[in-house]
Amino acid sequence: MKCNELNNLIDDYIAGQIEAGVEKQISDHLTVCIDCRERVRQYKEYFVRMATFNAPNLDSGRSARILRLAVEEGEKRIAAKKHKLSFMRGFAAASILAVALLFGVNTLNTSNPPSEIVSMYDWERDISLVIHVPNDMDGALLVLDLPDDISIRGLEYLAHIEWPVDLKKGSNVITLPINIEPYAEYAEQLTLAASIEYKDKKRDFMLDISLASPQTGKHSQLFDASAALFNNV
Amino acid sequence: MTQVVSFFKRQSSGDSFEEVLAPHMNSLFKQAYQYTGNTQDAEDLLQDLLVELYQKQDKLHTAKSLRAWLMRCLYNRFVDGYRKKKSAPNFDSLHDEYLANKLPNDDSPETSYWHKQVLAGLSLLSREQRMVVCLHDIEGHTLAELSDIMKIPLGTLKSHLFRGRRILQDRFKLQPFDDCVRL
Structure with missing residues (x-):
């Protein structure tokens, strides 16, 4: 050998x-x-x-405790995953349904009112405007005239705000961080005046914001712009 | 629909999560201890594995060879989760109350001494070397079994075993002989 x-x-x-x-x-x-x-x-x-090396034994008490903790933690993680999944589904559904403003270049050339579907939904006191356009509209000017009851967070002193936006073909989501004045909850309905200017053409819109009953719920929940508008979708 | 199907699958498998895993807990803990070198990290590693398994119960109930599958899962978890920590074994844990009561042959100071030396030697090995040395030289699995369990080529395992053993042997050479062990 x-x-x-x-x-x-x-x-x-x-x-x-x-x-x-x-x-x-x-x-x-x-x-x-x-x-x-x-x-x-x-x-x-x-x-x-x-x-000589022998790993220690795991007694039944510790074994049961580790298993029990694992089950509890596992349940939590499964619940968290489900919650996250349902939130994403809900968000996706809301995004699809909330077609806020149907605006096309072709409608600018006609005197007839555009066939607009206006919708908003509240989310942590943010309004999301979803603007749907058939073609790219780079440099369009979005103008908002705010009622007294509503102001843009950080720009509370402005009643009129305008800024250029590059709208892309399809849905464009613009989020407005707003504050609602406390007394606004007693108003049945608020109106936001909006317009879009593009290539020397301007189109005005009135966006209705409905509020929920002032007697119930927290202030942050009162701004329920979505309910009435989603009914039509 | 998926939930309904998984519900019936779970029902058909019969045993609950705890019932399925309880018989394997001790061997998994020992394996985790060999990997981590102390009881606390071993428990943490085992806990992490179980939480992960709880979320994959369909796989747990359908594994062909559950013990082998669990061994592989634990090793993968060890490599993934503990790669970041790079923690050396905590030798102080050898004297903790729990371990003092649980170590086999703990009445022998010499056994305890060499247990400590083996742990220290294992900490010098790579994770792959540690796995194959522990499962082959301590637990008694053959290389062919380990190749099948861990899905690692036989030649690779042999190489890890050879290198791991050499490191340990070199370390043991540096220790005093039995008759003059410093305790």
Whole structure:
């Protein structure tokens, strides 16, 4: 037997799981090869050392506690995933349904009122205007005239605001962070005057904002622009 | 519909999550201890694995060889989750109250000493080397079994085992012999 052959069999040899004939060959080799004899000795010592290593047992109480905690945490994560999924579905559905303003270049060329569907929904006191256009309208000017009851957060002193927007073909969502005055909850309906100017053409719109009953709910929930408008969708 | 199907699948499998896993908890904990080197990290690793498994109960109930599958999951979790920590075993844990009561042969100071040395040696190994050394040289799995369980080529496992053993042997050589062990 050669040294490299013994190397391949050393595990089985030390474990005593080797055929008698082969074991004899190994023994013969070890009597004449000092290096292999030393290697076998080191391996035996190694296995003796490793045999002293015993991981502690997990008692049934700890085992049950770990399992129970895992189940509780697992339930929480599953619930969180479901909540996130339902929120995303709801948000996607709202985005699809909330077509706020149908505005096309072709409608600018006619004196007939545009076939507009106006819709808004409240989300943490933000109004989302969804403007649908059939073609790209870069540099269109969006103008809003705010009623006394509503102001843009951070720009409370402005009753009139206008800014250029690059509208892309399809739906464009513009989020307005608004504040509603406390007394606004007693108003049945608020109106936001809006217009879009594009290539020397201007179109005015009146966007109705309906409020929920002032007697119920928190202030942040009173702004319920979506309900009446979604009914038509 | 998916929920309905999974409900019936779960019903048909019979056992609950706890019932399925309870028989494997001790061996999983031991394996986790061999990987992490202390009881607290072993419990954390096991806990992380179980939380993950709870969310994948369909796989748990349909695994062909549950024990092998759990071993592989635990190893993968160890490699993924603990790669960032790079924590060496906490040898102080050898003297904590829990471990003091749980270590087999804990009445032997020499056993405790070499247990500590093996732990220290294991901390020098790569995760792959540690896995194959623990499961082969301590737990007694064959390389062919480990290759099947871990889905790692046999040659790769042999290489990890050879290198891991050499590191440990070199470390053991540096320790005092039995008759002059400093305890």
